[in-house]
Amino acid sequence: MSAHNNGIWSWITTVDHKRIGVMYFVTALVFFVIAGVEALVIRIQLWRPENDFISAETYSQMFTMHGTTMIFLVAMPMAVAFFNFIVPLQIGARDVAFPRLNALSYWTFLFGGIFLNSSFLFGAAPNTSWVAYANLTSSQFSPGHNVDFWLLGLSILGISSIMGGVNFITTIINLRAPGMKLMRMPLFTWMTLVTSFILVTALPVLAVALILLAFDRFFGANFYQPMAGGDPILWQHLFWIFGHPEVYILILPSFGVISDVIPTFSRKPLFGYPIVVYAGIMIGFLGWGVWSHHMFTTGLGPIADAFFVASTMIIAIPTGVKICNWIATMWGGQIRFTTAMLYCIGLLAIFTLGGLSGIMHASAPIDLQQHDTHFVVAHFHYVVAGGVMMGLFAGLYYWFPKVTGRFMDERLGKINFWTYFVGFNLTFFPMHISGIYGMPRRTWTYAAELNIALPNMLSTIGAFIFALSALILVYTIIKSAISGEPAGPNPWNAATLEWSIPSPPPHYNFAEIPTVRSREPLWREEERREIEAVTLKVPDVEPVMPNSSYMPILLAFGVALTWGLVMTGKWWAPVIGLSYVGVCILMWAFEDPFARKGA
Amino acid sequence: MNQSATAVMDHRHPMPGMQVYNLKLGMWIFLLSEVMFFTSLIGSYIILRFAHPDHWTQPGVVLNVPLTAVNTFLLICSSVTMVKAFACIEQGDQKGLKLWLLGTIMIGATFVGIQAYEYVHLIHEGFVPNFAAYTAEGGNLYGATFYLMTGFHGAHVTIGVLCLIFVLFRAMKGAYTSESYGGVEIIGLYWHFVDLVWIILFTIVYLL
Ligand code: HEM
Ligand SMILES: [Cu+2]
Numbered sequence: 001m002s003a004h005n006n007g008i009w010s011w012i013t014t015v016d017h018k019r020i021g022v023m024y025f026v027t028a029l030v031f032f033v034i035a036g037v038e039a040l041v042i043r044i045q046l047w048r049p050e051n052d053f054i055s056a057e058t059y060s061q062m063f064t065m066h067g068t069t070m071i072f073l074v075a076m077p078m079a080v081a082f083f084n085f086i087v088p089l090q091i092g093a094r095d096v097a098f099p100r101l102n103a104l105s106y107w108t109f110l111f112g113g114i115f116l117n118s119s120f121l122f123g124a125a126p127n128t129s130w131v132a133y134a135n136l137t138s139s140q141f142s143p144g145h146n147v148d149f150w151l152l153g154l155s156i157l158g159i160s161s162i163m164g165g166v167n168f169i170t171t172i173i174n175l176r177a178p179g180m181k182l183m184r185m186p187l188f189t190w191m192t193l194v195t196s197f198i199l200v201t202a203l204p205v206l207a208v209a210l211i212l213l214a215f216d217r218f219f220g221a222n223f224y225q226p227m228a229g230g231d232p233i234l235w236q237h238l239f240w241i242f243g244h245p246e247v248y249i250l251i252l253p254s255f256g257v258i259s260d261v262i263p264t265f266s267r268k269p270l271f272g273y274p275i276v277v278y279a280g281i282m283i284g285f286l287g288w289g290v291w292s293h294h295m296f297t298t299g300l301g302p303i304a305d306a307f308f309v310a311s312t313m314i315i316a317i318p319t320g321v322k323i324c325n326w327i328a329t330m331w332g333g334q335i336r337f338t339t340a341m342l343y344c345i346g347l348l349a350i351f352t353l354g355g356l357s358g359i360m361h362a363s364a365p366i367d368l369q370q371h372d373t374h375f376v377v378a379h380f381h382y383v384v385a386g387g388v389m390m391g392l393f394a395g396l397y398y399w400f401p402k403v404t405g406r407f408m409d410e411r412l413g414k415i416n417f418w419t420y421f422v423g424f425n426l427t428f429f430p431m432h433i434s435g436i437y438g439m440p441r442r443t444w445t446y447a448a449e450l451n452i453a454l455p456n457m458l459s460t461i462g463a464f465i466f467a468l469s470a471l472i473l474v475y476t477i478i479k480s481a482i483s484g485e486p487a488g489p490n491p492w493n494a495a496t497l498e499w500s501i502p503s504p505p506p507h508y509n510f511a512e513i514p515t516v517r518s519r520e521p522l523w524r525e526e527e528r529r530e531i532e533a534v535t536l537k538v539p540d541v542e543p544v545m546p547n548s549s550y551m552p553i554l555l556a557f558g559v560a561l562t563w564g565l566v567m568t569g570k571w572w573a574p575v576i577g578l579s580y581v582g583v584c585i586l587m588w589a590f591e592d593p594f595a596r597k598g599a
Numbered sequence: 600m601n602q603s604a605t606a607v608m609d610h611r612h613p614m615p616g617m618q619v620y621n622l623k624l625g626m627w628i629f630l631l632s633e634v635m636f637f638t639s640l641i642g643s644y645i646i647l648r649f650a651h652p653d654h655w656t657q658p659g660v661v662l663n664v665p666l667t668a669v670n671t672f673l674l675i676c677s678s679v680t681m682v683k684a685f686a687c688i689e690q691g692d693q694k695g696l697k698l699w700l701l702g703t704i705m706i707g708a709t710f711v712g713i714q715a716y717e718y719v720h721l722i723h724e725g726f727v728p729n730f731a732a733y734t735a736e737g738g739n740l741y742g743a744t745f746y747l748m749t750g751f752h753g754a755h756v757t758i759g760v761l762c763l764i765f766v767l768f769r770a771m772k773g774a775y776t777s778e779s780y781g782g783v784e785i786i787g788l789y790w791h792f793v794d795l796v797w798i799i800l801f802t803i804v805y806l807l
Contacts, residue, residue, distance in 0.1 A: 097621045097624075097625065098621070098625065162629075162632050165628070165632070166625050166628045166629050166632070167625070169624075169628045170621050170624045170625045170628065173624060174619070174620075174621050174624055175621075200628055200629075200631055200632040200635075201631065201632065201635045202635075203632070204632050204633070204635040204636035204639060205635060205636075205639045207636060207639075208636060208639035208640055208643065209639075211747070211751075212643060212747070215728065215743065215747060219728045219729060219743075219746075220728065220729035220730050220731055220732070221728045221729070221730065221739075221743035221747070222730040222739060222740070222743060223643070223647065223740075223743065223744075225730070228730045228739060228740075229647075229650075229651045229654055229738055229739065229740045230647065230740065231646060231647060231650055234643055234646055234647065237646070238639060238643065241639075586765075589765060
């Protein structure tokens with residue numbers, strides 16, 4: 001990190017990808033705790049049949065905010081935290097292609113998240129679930145501001161994601177070090193590239209879905225209103241054309257993480273590298289052709305149903321292939337069971353189970369039974385809370401020494417992992433059972449006659465163990481950041497470029513850009529010495545880095561402000577916000593990132 | 600190829616062998632995202648219209664096709680002037696660059712002006728997006744989709760004009776040379792894209 005400046009102002013104005021990465025992570029962690037509390041409230045309410053801990057309305061707000069927060073404010077930005085910190089280091093770059101835009105992405109995300117959560121202050125938290133089906137969201141059926149907060153908040157977050165995607169694609173394609181051919185890139189960088197392509201293509205579809213909704217709510221249009229000729233199913237199509245690729249936005253970064261971690265701790269190169277890459281790309285493509293498996297119960301007709309059943313089953317193939325590759329990588333390796341590795345193995349086990357329940361309701365007739373029950377809740381928590389989050393935490397334990405120069409505490413780490421593993425399974429496995437018994441999702445309570453009190457109690461107990469694990473994690477992070485054991489440049493003896501520079505890295509990353517000649521440069525003695533000769537030295541003249549800037553935070557604030565003013569319902573209010581945004585953009589355009597201060 | 604990116608970002612050259620500088624690659628990716636945006640709009644339009652053809656009238660009954668045809672022609676001309684501006688700066692012709700940029704801006708602004716006139720006129724006749732207030736011929740989906748699609752396109756043209764003004768301003772200060780013309784090139788890409796989208800929108804919204 002920069003030795004020059006460490007005050008709070010230097011963080012607010014930073015354009016350094018490493019600091020932005022850290023800010024993304026910390027922010028996502030805070031939202032993780034918030035959404036976790038919401039989950040506990042839900043679980044307390046479901047502790048026993050016909051409980052009255054909270055009202056039906058509060059329950060709706062809780063699961064809506066829990067889901068929306070976990071997906072858009074936790075899983076996505078935590079992955080982006082790693083994109084930021086790790087990708088430029090893995091490809092041998094000094095920063096991303098557009099550093100100021102990168103800062104803008106972060107601040108836009110932060111204000112979007114605050115915007116969404118500020119709805120609680122107005123007692124109008126979104127309450128129509130994270131999929132917000134039309135026409136429940138119409139002004140007629142949702143007259144309050146709840147849905148407005150949701151749709152405006154999400155559109156702010158979408159802007160942030162698209163900017164991030166543009167930035168990372170450009171960075172990865174253009175800023176690789178000499179010799180870093182595409183097929184030499186570490187898997188995490190590869191999956192970042194694929195994810196970024198999905199981000200820039202899927203988010204615009206969500207944007208259109210939200211815009212139609214905004215027209216309905218603000219301008220009295222009727223795109224989703226059947227009584228006026230509109231079509232509520234159109235919302236479902238748009239939402240899921242975005243939504244299914246979105247689940248790959250969530251999982252692919254984690255696949256990337258474990259594809260880097262497993263080889264390191266098995267002391268073997270990734271088994272079948274090209275296959276893992278191609279399978280990732282294939283998932284990215286096929287992910288576009290399966291969306292209607294979320295809509296079997298809308299009555300699409302047998303032909304469409306058959307198509308989406310088949311395509312959904314096909315997409316499980318590349319995923320299965322990857323799982324075999326990871327297992328084959330471990331096979332015969334000298335495995336070190338660090339916490340990071342445990343999380344990888346945990347992911348393999350849990351994600352596979354989630355994939356299997358996915359295949360079950362990929363079959364339309366079975367889905368007619370399982371849809372909108374807790375069985376589906378079990379499925380997607382196995383893939384998201386089990387798969388995605390475990391992968392990200394593997395990344396946390398793995399890269400923490402690079403970020404801070406200190407190890408995460410391994411003893412606490414093991415406790416963290418095992419409480420996570422036990423808590424997770426105890427929470428979500430019983431939901432398969434309660435779901436099959438017919439327990440509906442998004443419903444604040446259930447009847448005693450359903451005979452599902454036991455699985456629900458187990459789930460609630462599990463949730464508290466899970467929450468304990470999260471607390472241990474937060475404590476471990478803080479403790480290790482302050483007093484963890486110091487780590488050298490390459491504490492795990494890993495193979496990729498980010499481990500060739502000091503930990504924590506200097507603000508310019510690479511004193512001199514190294515030349516890469518293989519896929520595992522640091523595992524080949526000669527190449528390693530060549531690279532470290534340039535990456536570990538202290539340069540005589542520090543490389544020129546772009547200046548920090550306060551424009552990103554000002555501009556991002558303007559975006560959130562404008563969106564907020566839309567809710568006043570006065571046509572001139574957002575115009576004020578827009579003028580402010582315009583001024584910011586102008587100042588941004590005239591700012592020279594390389595102007596020498598005082599010269 | 601063009602080297603403007605290296606001038607601006609001296610420490611961040613594209614890797615050897617990469618032909619496309621950062622800003623241009625970024626613009627391409629952004630346009631990819633725009634393609635998805637307009638595709639989704641058009642897709643929604645098709646779904647709504649197929650489900651309720653009775654909401655639409657014969658072409659030309661409500662919308663003024665000749666006027667918009669002229670407008671379309673203007674926008675296509677502005678793509679030509681944009682190409683001219685780019686060709687000039689490739690040759691290092693500063694004066695030509697400024698003139699053609701100015702021409703593009705004027706035509707773009709005229710396009711937006713005519714669209715605004717059209718809106719005022721239509722709203723006056725009761726052709727509004729609002730379901731409850733709709734009184735013109737056809738059904739209210741006709742009005743709502745019309746404003747949705749032409750409105751978002753119009754916003755794109757407006758933003759394009761503003762960016763062009765910025766580029767012209769920089770051109771007046773001599774910021775572009777035959778070696779370094781990234782700004783002109785990427786606004787050109789955007790402009791041609793917006794033009795292309797309009798040709799599609801004009802066809803499906805006005806002519807079909
Ligand atoms: C083997 C691969 C997978 C298959 C076959 C599959 C299949 C399905 C199906 C058919 C549904 C709809 C169930 C219903 O609502 O009735 C569903 C829901 C869901 N899946 Fe998957 N899935 C797979 C992997 C994933 C992955 C990797 C993720 C995320 C990382 C994911 C996240 C979700 C989510 C969030 C939902 C619930 C959406 C909602 O709120 O309604 N799935 N899955
Ligand atoms: Cu899906």
